[in-house]
Amino acid sequence: NTIFRGKDFITLEEWTKEEIDTLLEVSKDLKKDFAMGKTTPYLPYQTVFLMFFEQSTRTRNSMEAGITQLGGHAHFLDTSTMQVSHGEVAKDTAVILSRMGHAIACRNCFWGIGNAYLRDMAKYSSVPILNLQDDLFHPMQGLADLMTIQEKRGGDVRNLKVSIIWAYATTHKKPISVPLTQSLLFPRYGMDVTLAYPEGYELPDWVVEQAKKHAESTGGSFRITHDQEDAYKDADVVFPKNWGSWFKNPSTEVVDAGLEANKGWKCTEERFALTNKDCLYMHALPADRQNEVDASVIDGPNSAIYDEAENRLHTAKSVMALTMGGRGRQ
Ligand code: CP
Known part of the structure:
Protein backbone atom coordinates (compact mmCIF):
# COMPACT_ATOMS: atom_id res chain seq x y z
CA ASN A 1 0.00 0.00 0.00
CA HIS A 138 -0.50 12.56 20.89
CA PRO A 139 -1.81 10.76 17.79
CA MET A 140 -0.02 7.47 18.50
CA GLN A 141 -1.86 7.30 21.84
CA GLY A 142 -5.21 8.25 20.29
CA LEU A 143 -4.89 5.51 17.70
CA ALA A 144 -4.06 2.85 20.31
CA ASP A 145 -6.95 4.04 22.51
CA LEU A 146 -9.39 3.75 19.63
CA MET A 147 -8.08 0.33 18.62
CA THR A 148 -8.47 -0.92 22.20
CA ILE A 149 -12.04 0.34 22.50
CA GLN A 150 -12.94 -1.27 19.16
CA GLU A 151 -11.40 -4.58 20.19
CA LYS A 152 -13.17 -4.60 23.54
CA ARG A 153 -16.51 -3.44 22.17
CA GLY A 154 -16.62 -5.45 18.96
CA GLY A 155 -15.88 -2.77 16.38
CA ASP A 156 -19.03 -0.65 16.44
CA VAL A 157 -18.32 2.13 18.89
CA ARG A 158 -21.13 4.47 17.85
CA ASN A 159 -22.96 6.08 20.79
CA LEU A 160 -20.66 4.47 23.29
CA LYS A 161 -20.53 6.78 26.32
CA VAL A 162 -16.92 7.78 26.74
CA SER A 163 -15.78 10.13 29.50
CA ILE A 164 -12.44 11.93 29.38
CA ILE A 165 -11.99 13.05 32.97
CA TRP A 166 -9.14 15.42 33.20
CA ALA A 167 -7.39 17.55 35.76
CA TYR A 168 -4.01 19.13 35.37
CA ALA A 169 -1.91 21.85 36.88
CA THR A 170 -2.01 25.30 35.33
CA THR A 171 1.25 26.17 37.06
CA HIS A 172 3.05 23.69 34.85
CA LYS A 173 3.32 23.90 31.09
CA LYS A 174 0.03 22.34 30.13
CA PRO A 175 0.25 18.67 29.15
CA ILE A 176 -3.06 18.61 27.28
CA SER A 177 -2.15 16.46 24.29
CA VAL A 178 -3.95 13.31 25.43
CA PRO A 179 -7.40 14.75 26.25
CA LEU A 180 -7.11 17.08 23.26
CA THR A 181 -6.41 14.18 20.87
CA GLN A 182 -9.17 12.03 22.36
CA SER A 183 -11.68 14.91 22.29
CA LEU A 184 -11.06 15.39 18.58
CA LEU A 185 -10.91 11.71 17.63
CA PHE A 186 -13.71 9.95 19.46
CA PRO A 187 -16.60 12.10 18.14
CA ARG A 188 -15.45 11.22 14.59
CA TYR A 189 -16.44 7.66 15.43
CA GLY A 190 -19.90 8.65 16.64
CA MET A 191 -19.16 8.24 20.32
CA ASP A 192 -21.04 10.21 22.96
CA VAL A 193 -18.14 12.01 24.56
CA THR A 194 -18.12 13.78 27.91
CA LEU A 195 -15.14 15.95 28.77
CA ALA A 196 -14.93 16.58 32.53
CA TYR A 197 -12.45 18.90 34.24
CA PRO A 198 -12.20 21.33 37.14
CA GLU A 199 -13.44 24.80 36.16
CA GLY A 200 -10.65 26.94 34.77
CA TYR A 201 -8.82 24.04 33.10
CA GLU A 202 -10.37 24.38 29.65
CA LEU A 203 -9.02 22.95 26.44
CA PRO A 204 -8.62 25.62 23.73
CA ASP A 205 -11.93 26.85 22.24
CA TRP A 206 -11.05 25.60 18.76
CA VAL A 207 -10.79 22.05 20.11
CA VAL A 208 -14.28 22.16 21.62
CA GLU A 209 -15.73 23.70 18.45
CA GLN A 210 -14.06 21.09 16.26
CA ALA A 211 -15.10 18.21 18.56
CA LYS A 212 -18.73 19.39 18.38
CA LYS A 213 -18.52 19.66 14.59
CA HIS A 214 -17.21 16.11 14.36
CA ALA A 215 -19.99 14.87 16.65
CA GLU A 216 -22.67 16.60 14.55
CA SER A 217 -21.41 14.93 11.40
CA THR A 218 -21.41 11.41 12.86
CA GLY A 219 -24.48 11.33 15.12
CA GLY A 220 -22.32 11.33 18.22
CA SER A 221 -22.20 14.05 20.84
CA PHE A 222 -19.69 16.13 22.78
CA ARG A 223 -20.47 17.81 26.07
CA ILE A 224 -18.57 19.35 28.96
CA THR A 225 -19.16 18.93 32.69
CA HIS A 226 -17.32 20.01 35.81
CA ASP A 227 -18.99 17.34 37.90
CA GLN A 228 -16.99 14.12 38.20
CA GLU A 229 -19.91 11.98 39.31
CA ASP A 230 -21.89 13.17 36.29
CA ALA A 231 -19.02 12.03 34.03
CA TYR A 232 -18.75 8.58 35.62
CA LYS A 233 -22.50 7.93 35.71
CA ASP A 234 -23.50 5.28 33.13
CA ALA A 235 -20.21 5.63 31.23
CA ASP A 236 -19.05 2.74 29.01
CA VAL A 237 -15.41 3.87 28.93
CA VAL A 238 -13.58 6.26 31.25
CA PHE A 239 -10.19 7.92 30.83
CA PRO A 240 -9.53 9.60 34.20
CA LYS A 241 -6.23 11.42 34.53
CA ASN A 242 -4.84 13.87 37.02
CA TRP A 243 -1.46 15.13 35.97
CA GLY A 244 -1.24 17.10 39.19
CA SER A 245 -0.06 14.04 41.03
CA TRP A 246 3.05 13.84 38.87
CA PHE A 247 4.43 17.16 39.98
CA LYS A 248 4.84 16.31 43.64
CA ASN A 249 8.53 15.51 43.23
CA PRO A 250 10.52 18.52 44.55
CA SER A 251 13.29 17.82 42.04
CA THR A 252 10.95 18.92 39.24
CA GLU A 253 11.13 22.51 40.59
CA VAL A 254 7.42 22.78 39.98
CA VAL A 255 5.32 24.22 42.75
CA ASP A 256 1.96 22.91 41.78
CA ALA A 257 -1.04 24.79 43.03
CA GLY A 258 -3.24 22.48 40.99
CA LEU A 259 -2.11 19.42 42.90
CA GLU A 260 -3.71 20.54 46.13
CA ALA A 261 -6.74 22.17 44.54
CA ASN A 262 -7.56 19.20 42.33
CA LYS A 263 -6.56 16.28 44.49
CA GLY A 264 -10.24 15.33 44.70
CA TRP A 265 -10.13 14.53 40.98
CA LYS A 266 -9.36 10.89 41.55
CA CYS A 267 -10.87 7.72 40.11
CA THR A 268 -12.07 6.09 43.31
CA GLU A 269 -13.81 2.75 43.62
CA GLU A 270 -17.01 4.61 44.58
CA ARG A 271 -16.92 6.82 41.50
CA PHE A 272 -16.10 3.94 39.19
CA ALA A 273 -19.10 2.06 40.64
CA LEU A 274 -21.32 4.73 39.02
CA THR A 275 -20.36 3.53 35.53
CA ASN A 276 -22.06 0.85 33.46
CA LYS A 277 -21.34 -2.74 34.47
CA ASP A 278 -18.71 -3.52 31.82
CA CYS A 279 -17.19 -0.05 31.73
CA LEU A 280 -13.55 0.02 30.63
CA TYR A 281 -11.04 1.86 32.78
CA MET A 282 -8.38 3.25 30.45
CA HIS A 283 -5.29 5.37 30.99
CA ALA A 284 -2.42 6.35 28.69
CA LEU A 285 -0.01 5.75 31.61
CA PRO A 286 2.05 6.39 33.63
CA ALA A 287 -0.54 6.36 36.44
CA ASP A 288 -0.26 7.15 40.14
CA ARG A 289 -2.06 4.54 42.25
CA GLN A 290 -1.97 6.78 45.29
CA ASN A 291 -3.21 10.15 44.12
CA GLU A 292 -4.87 9.47 40.81
CA VAL A 293 -6.73 6.17 40.92
CA ASP A 294 -7.58 3.46 43.45
CA ALA A 295 -5.52 0.31 42.92
CA SER A 296 -8.73 -1.72 43.03
CA VAL A 297 -9.86 0.07 39.83
CA ILE A 298 -6.64 0.23 37.83
CA ASP A 299 -5.74 -3.35 38.79
CA GLY A 300 -9.34 -4.53 38.70
CA PRO A 301 -11.22 -6.62 36.14
CA ASN A 302 -12.43 -3.64 34.08
CA SER A 303 -9.00 -2.16 33.56
CA ALA A 304 -7.76 -2.21 29.95
CA ILE A 305 -4.47 -0.42 30.62
CA TYR A 306 -2.13 -3.21 29.55
CA ASP A 307 -4.05 -3.98 26.35
CA GLU A 308 -4.07 -0.25 25.62
CA ALA A 309 -0.29 -0.05 26.14
CA GLU A 310 0.30 -3.23 24.10
CA ASN A 311 -1.64 -1.73 21.22
N1 CP B 1 1.41 6.98 27.04
C1 CP B 1 2.67 7.36 26.80
O1 CP B 1 2.94 8.14 25.90
O2 CP B 1 3.60 6.79 27.61
P1 CP B 1 5.15 7.18 27.67
O3 CP B 1 5.22 8.59 28.20
O4 CP B 1 5.78 6.19 28.60
O5 CP B 1 5.71 7.10 26.29
Missing part, protein backbone atom coordinates in the same frame (compact mmCIF):
# COMPACT_ATOMS: atom_id res chain seq x y z
CA THR A 2 1.75 3.17 -1.16
CA ILE A 3 -0.96 5.78 -0.69
CA PHE A 4 0.39 7.04 2.64
CA ARG A 5 4.05 6.89 1.71
CA GLY A 6 5.76 10.08 2.85
CA LYS A 7 2.68 11.37 4.70
CA ASP A 8 3.36 13.11 8.00
CA PHE A 9 1.70 11.77 11.13
CA ILE A 10 1.49 14.91 13.24
CA THR A 11 -2.21 15.01 14.07
CA LEU A 12 -5.04 12.62 13.24
CA GLU A 13 -7.00 15.70 12.16
CA GLU A 14 -4.95 15.55 8.95
CA TRP A 15 -5.94 11.93 8.32
CA THR A 16 -9.42 11.19 6.98
CA LYS A 17 -11.60 8.69 8.79
CA GLU A 18 -11.04 6.21 5.97
CA GLU A 19 -7.29 6.64 6.33
CA ILE A 20 -7.50 6.13 10.09
CA ASP A 21 -9.59 3.01 9.46
CA THR A 22 -6.80 1.69 7.25
CA LEU A 23 -4.22 2.42 9.97
CA LEU A 24 -6.38 0.47 12.41
CA GLU A 25 -6.93 -2.47 10.04
CA VAL A 26 -3.20 -2.75 9.45
CA SER A 27 -2.55 -2.48 13.22
CA LYS A 28 -4.92 -5.38 13.85
CA ASP A 29 -3.30 -7.48 11.11
CA LEU A 30 0.16 -6.77 12.50
CA LYS A 31 -1.03 -7.73 15.98
CA LYS A 32 -2.30 -11.07 14.68
CA ASP A 33 0.96 -11.70 12.82
CA PHE A 34 2.94 -10.95 15.98
CA ALA A 35 0.78 -13.35 18.02
CA MET A 36 1.30 -16.10 15.42
CA GLY A 37 5.05 -15.54 15.33
CA LYS A 38 4.86 -14.47 11.69
CA THR A 39 7.60 -12.14 10.52
CA THR A 40 6.59 -8.78 9.03
CA PRO A 41 9.67 -7.41 7.27
CA TYR A 42 7.99 -4.50 5.48
CA LEU A 43 10.77 -1.95 6.11
CA PRO A 44 14.04 -3.83 5.68
CA TYR A 45 17.17 -1.73 6.31
CA GLN A 46 15.13 1.39 6.94
CA THR A 47 15.97 3.77 9.76
CA VAL A 48 13.61 5.80 11.91
CA PHE A 49 15.25 8.53 13.98
CA LEU A 50 13.66 8.93 17.41
CA MET A 51 14.26 12.42 18.81
CA PHE A 52 13.26 12.45 22.47
CA PHE A 53 13.26 15.71 24.40
CA GLU A 54 11.54 13.92 27.31
CA GLN A 55 11.28 10.59 29.07
CA SER A 56 9.15 7.75 27.79
CA THR A 57 8.42 4.10 28.45
CA ARG A 58 5.63 3.14 26.04
CA THR A 59 6.34 5.44 23.12
CA ARG A 60 10.06 4.80 22.87
CA ASN A 61 9.80 1.05 23.27
CA SER A 62 6.84 0.62 20.93
CA MET A 63 8.79 2.46 18.23
CA GLU A 64 12.04 0.59 18.84
CA ALA A 65 10.49 -2.87 19.12
CA GLY A 66 8.10 -1.98 16.31
CA ILE A 67 10.71 -1.05 13.72
CA THR A 68 12.72 -4.16 14.61
CA GLN A 69 9.64 -6.26 13.90
CA LEU A 70 9.34 -4.49 10.55
CA GLY A 71 12.95 -5.36 9.67
CA GLY A 72 14.31 -1.86 10.15
CA HIS A 73 16.30 0.05 12.74
CA ALA A 74 15.49 2.73 15.32
CA HIS A 75 18.14 5.29 16.06
CA PHE A 76 17.37 6.72 19.52
CA LEU A 77 18.42 10.34 19.92
CA ASP A 78 18.51 11.91 23.36
CA THR A 79 18.18 15.51 22.18
CA SER A 80 20.33 16.81 25.05
CA THR A 81 23.22 15.18 23.16
CA MET A 82 22.25 16.77 19.84
CA GLN A 83 23.10 20.21 18.50
CA VAL A 84 19.44 21.20 18.82
CA SER A 85 20.35 21.66 22.49
CA HIS A 86 22.74 24.40 21.31
CA GLY A 87 20.02 25.94 19.17
CA GLU A 88 20.53 24.21 15.83
CA VAL A 89 17.45 24.99 13.76
CA ALA A 90 14.74 22.49 12.80
CA LYS A 91 15.54 22.97 9.09
CA ASP A 92 19.14 21.77 9.42
CA THR A 93 18.22 18.80 11.62
CA ALA A 94 15.33 17.78 9.36
CA VAL A 95 17.22 18.04 6.06
CA ILE A 96 20.25 16.19 7.37
CA LEU A 97 18.39 13.35 9.12
CA SER A 98 16.11 12.90 6.13
CA ARG A 99 19.17 12.39 3.91
CA MET A 100 20.35 9.63 6.26
CA GLY A 101 17.15 7.71 7.04
CA HIS A 102 13.51 7.11 6.27
CA ALA A 103 11.47 8.88 8.98
CA ILE A 104 12.00 11.36 11.80
CA ALA A 105 9.94 10.86 14.94
CA CYS A 106 9.93 13.37 17.77
CA ARG A 107 8.59 13.84 21.31
CA ASN A 108 8.65 17.34 22.75
CA CYS A 109 5.55 17.90 24.86
CA PHE A 110 6.99 20.17 27.59
CA TRP A 111 9.95 21.71 25.79
CA GLY A 112 8.29 24.90 24.67
CA ILE A 113 8.88 24.35 20.96
CA GLY A 114 6.10 21.76 20.65
CA ASN A 115 3.98 21.35 17.55
CA ALA A 116 5.63 24.35 15.85
CA TYR A 117 8.96 22.49 15.85
CA LEU A 118 7.41 19.45 14.19
CA ARG A 119 5.73 21.67 11.59
CA ASP A 120 9.04 23.36 10.91
CA MET A 121 10.74 19.99 10.45
CA ALA A 122 7.92 18.82 8.19
CA LYS A 123 8.47 21.85 5.95
CA TYR A 124 12.04 20.79 5.20
CA SER A 125 12.15 17.02 5.67
CA SER A 126 12.01 14.73 2.65
CA VAL A 127 10.85 11.85 4.88
CA PRO A 128 7.71 11.62 7.04
CA ILE A 129 7.63 13.38 10.41
CA LEU A 130 5.99 11.25 13.10
CA ASN A 131 4.64 12.90 16.23
CA LEU A 132 5.47 10.98 19.41
CA GLN A 133 3.62 13.61 21.52
CA ASP A 134 3.94 17.34 21.34
CA ASP A 135 2.30 20.14 23.30
CA LEU A 136 -1.00 19.65 21.44
CA PHE A 137 -1.30 16.16 20.01
CA ARG A 312 0.86 1.13 21.12
CA LEU A 313 3.26 -1.38 19.54
CA HIS A 314 0.96 -2.46 16.74
CA THR A 315 -0.35 1.02 15.95
CA ALA A 316 3.23 2.34 15.87
CA LYS A 317 4.15 -0.41 13.40
CA SER A 318 1.15 0.42 11.25
CA VAL A 319 2.05 4.12 11.11
CA MET A 320 5.66 3.34 10.21
CA ALA A 321 4.86 0.59 7.69
CA LEU A 322 2.41 2.81 5.83
CA THR A 323 4.20 6.16 5.93
CA MET A 324 7.82 5.08 5.50
CA GLY A 325 8.17 2.38 2.88
CA GLY A 326 10.25 4.53 0.56
CA ARG A 327 11.96 7.84 0.06
CA GLY A 328 10.33 11.02 -1.19
CA ARG A 329 7.26 12.79 0.16
CA GLN A 330 3.80 12.93 -1.39
